[in-house]
Amino acid sequence: xxxxxEVPVTAxxxxxxxxxxVRAWLEENLRGRFAELRGLGGPGSEHEAFELRLEWxxxxxxxxxxxxxxxxxHGGRGASLAEQVVFHEEYAAANAPAGVNHFGEQLLxxxxxxxxxxxxxxxxxxxxxxxxxxxxxxxxxxxAGSDLASVRTTARLEDxxxxxxxxxIWTSLAHLSxxxxxxxxxxxxxxxxxxxxxxxxxxxxxGVTVRPIEQLTGTxxxxxxxxxxxxxxxxxxxxxxxxGWRVAMGTLTFERGVSTLGQQVRFRREWxxxxxxxxxxGMLTDPGFAEELSRSRLELEVMREHALRTLGMSExxxxxxxxxxxxxxxxxxxxRLGELAMRAEGAAGLTAxxxxxxxxxxxxxxxxxxxxxxxxxxxxNIIAERVLGLPKEAR
Numbered sequence: 001x002x003x004x005x006e007v008p009v010t011a012x013x014x015x016x017x018x019x020x021x022v023r024a025w026l027e028e029n030l031r032g033r034f035a036e037l038r039g040l041g042g043p044g045s046e047h048e049a050f051e052l053r054l055e056w057x058x059x060x061x062x063x064x065x066x067x068x069x070x071x072x073x074h075g076g077r078g079a080s081l082a083e084q085v086v087f088h089e090e091y092a093a094a095n096a097p098a099g100v101n102h103f104g105e106q107l108l109x110x111x112x113x114x115x116x117x118x119x120x121x122x123x124x125x126x127x128x129x130x131x132x133x134x135x136x137x138x139x140x141x142x143x144a145g146s147d148l149a150s151v152r153t154t155a156r157l158e159d160x161x162x163x164x165x166x167x168x169i170w171t172s173l174a175h176l177s178x179x180x181x182x183x184x185x186x187x188x189x190x191x192x193x194x195x196x197x198x199x200x201x202x203x204x205x206x207g208v209t210v211r212p213i214e215q216l217t218g219t220x221x222x223x224x225x226x227x228x229x230x231x232x233x234x235x236x237x238x239x240x241x242x243x244g245w246r247v248a249m250g251t252l253t254f255e256r257g258v259s260t261l262g263q264q265v266r267f268r269r270e271w272x273x274x275x276x277x278x279x280x281x282g283m284l285t286d287p288g289f290a291e292e293l294s295r296s297r298l299e300l301e302v303m304r305e306h307a308l309r310t311l312g313m314s315e316x317x318x319x320x321x322x323x324x325x326x327x328x329x330x331x332x333x334x335x336r337l338g339e340l341a342m343r344a345e346g347a348a349g350l351t352a353x354x355x356x357x358x359x360x361x362x363x364x365x366x367x368x369x370x371x372x373x374x375x376x377x378x379x380x381n382i383i384a385e386r387v388l389g390l391p392k393e394a395r
Contacts, residue, residue, distance in 0.1 A: 003067050003224045004099070009291070015082055015083065018086055019090060022086060022090040023090050023093075024035070025063065025065070025095040026096060027094070028227075029059065033052065034052075034056050034059070036049070036052070036098065037052060037053060037056055037096070037097035037114060038094075038097065039095045040053065040097045040098070041053055041097045041098030041099070042098035043221075043365060044215075044217050044219065044221075044362070044364075044365030045219070045361070046098070046218050046219070046221040047220075047221065048097075049097070050176065052257060053097045053098070053099070053100050056097060057076045057099050057101055057131050058130070058131045061129060061131050062233075065087070066101070066105055066110060066119055066129060066131070067105055067128075067129045068083065068084050068087055069084050069110075070109060070110070070125075070129070071113065074109075074113055074121060074125050075125055075129045076129070081352055085308075088265075089265055089338065092187060092244070092263070092266050092269075093265055095249060100173075100176075101128070101131045101135075103134075103135040103136055103137050103172070103173070103177075103181075104128040104131070104134060105128060105129075106254060107137065107181075107251050108124070108128065108135050108251070109124075109129070110251075110254040111129045111198075111247060111250055112124060112125060112238065112261070113319070114199075115239045115247050115250060116238050117145045117235075118130070119235065120235075120238065121198070124179075124200070133179055133181050134173070134176060134177045134178050134313065135177055135180065135181065136174040136177035136180045136203070137171065137172065137180070137181060138153075138171060138175050138180040138181060138183065138225060139151075139168070139183050140169050140170045140171070140202070141153060141166070141167060141169060142167060142169055148183070148248070149193050149196075149245070150184050150190040150192075151184065151185055151196060152166060152185065152190075153166025153182065153184045153185065153227060154166055154184060155182075155185070155186045155197060155199060157166070157186075157234060158235050160233070161231050161232060161233055161234055161235070162184075162186075162197075162201075162229045162231065162234060162237070163229055163230070163231055164199065164201060164207075164231070164232070165227055165229060165230075166184065166226075166227050166326040167224065167225070168180075168182070168224070168225040168227075169213075169222075169223075169224050169225075170213075170222045170223075170372060171210075171222065171223045171225045172221055172222055172223075173223075174210045174225050175210050175212055175220075175223055177203050177236065178200055178202065178203055178204065179201065179203060180200075180203055180225070181197055181198060181199070181200055181201075181251070182198075182199045182200075182227075183198060183199075183244055183245075183248050184196065184197055184199055184283060186241055186242060186244075190242075192247070194242070194245075195242050196242070196245050197237050197239075197242060197244040198237065198238040198239055198244035198247040198248055198251075199232055199237055199238075199243045199244075200232060200237075200238065201227075201230060201232045201236070201238060202232060205231065206229075206230075207227060207228050207229045207230035207231065208225065208227060208228075209226040209228070210224070210226075211223060211225075211226070214337065215364075215365070215368075216365070217361050217364050217365050218355075228393070239333055245358060249381075252323070253323065263330070264300065264307065267300055267303075267333070267334065267337070268300060270337060270362065271297060271300060271337060272291075272297060273358070274293070274337060274340055274357075274359070275293060275343050275344075277341065277344040277345060277359060278340075278343075278344035281344055281345060281346045281348070282346075283343060283346060289340075289343060292340060293340060296333070296336065296337060296340060299333050300333065302329075303326075303329050303330055303333065306325070306326065306329065307326060310322040310325075310326070315328065320385055321383045321387035322335055324374070324379040324380075324382040324383050325376060325379075325383065327373060327379050328376060328379050328380070330369075331369040331370045331373075331376070332370060332376070334366050335366045335367065335369050337362070337366065338362045338364075338366035338367070339363065341362050342360070342363045344359070345357075345359050345360075349363075379392055
């Protein structure tokens with residue numbers, strides 16, 4: 001990390017003008033119908049006003065406020081890490097709606113910029129930036145979730161196309177997506193990390209079946225996806241065939257980037273809401289609860305400082321394992337906040353007449369925080385083996 005990044009980037013006075021530009025644009029544009037979107041969407045609430053959120057995000061794209069960190073030659077703004085942090089903080093502070101293009105903009109786009117062919121970049125990046133095609137991630141399977149190297153979905157070349165068979169699960173927003181980036185085994189007899197390929201697969205075709213999974217919250221943003229002879233062109237493999245593990249891991253490094261700073265602004269808003277609920281119910285007068293709530297606030301500040309300190313670190317600079325540390329920090333913190341929310345509600349939190357309220361939904365959905373995106377156990381193994389150099393876990 002450069003010396004300039006050692007200081008919290010949001011304290012840099014040179015960013016004041018950019019921050020004001022972002023803030024003014026959001027104030028000017030989150031009006032009219034778009035004002036209805038404030039606070040909507042996000043994990044557990046992806047069903048909320050989806051079509052209007054899609055329209056809003058296309059409005060952002062037209063104004064040049066998407067793909068900020070992409071290089072200008074690929075249609076991005078070429079914004080610095082510091083500028084990206086400022087944007088995500090201001091976006092969250094404005095209570096702007098959660099985006100619908102996360103997998104395209106934050107994951108696949110940077111992956112294609114890093115590993116894709118010029119033809120793949122020209123074909124897909126403009127439509128991702130304009131939000132004309134939505135993407136989902138075909139990684140997890142019933143027997144290969146956090147242990148992703150156990151992938152069993154297969155693909156074979158046949159008449160100039162990849163033919164794909166298998167099942168993916170927990171595929172977020174697959175029912176709304178046009179394309180899926182799929183990790184599949186393309187070398188028969190290969191095991192673990194070897195013989196995997198990273199394929200770009202159209203969703204709207206015979207041979208692809210999407211089945212929504214109803215969650216505890218009553219919503220269905222996750223899906224099962226079945227590939228039964230699904231096809232994609234032979235040239236829609238990112239990187240070399242059989243070398244997909246490297247590309248897939250590259251995608252995951254992009255997943256936990258500057259947007260986490262915006263996530264923490266939203267966490268702070270949730271924390272303040274829980275505190276207000278506790279004050280209304282009288283739980284704030286309970287010394288034990290008040291102490292836990294205060295500790296939660298301090299932990300949130302620790303997360304923020306950790307994110308700022310490690311942002312942009314490479315493995316050479318000591319960044320190895322930092323994504324796993326960050327995941328452990330926020331996932332466990334958010335799950336505990338859900339528990340505090342239920343205690344803040346008191347007896348009223350035990351009933352759901354007319355549907356779940358926001359705190360019940362927070363509690364129920366946050367049960368999954370320590371599982372999806374890599375379970376706690378997997379994150380601890382990564383830290384132990386890759387950072388601390390401990391012996392690998394027996395398989």
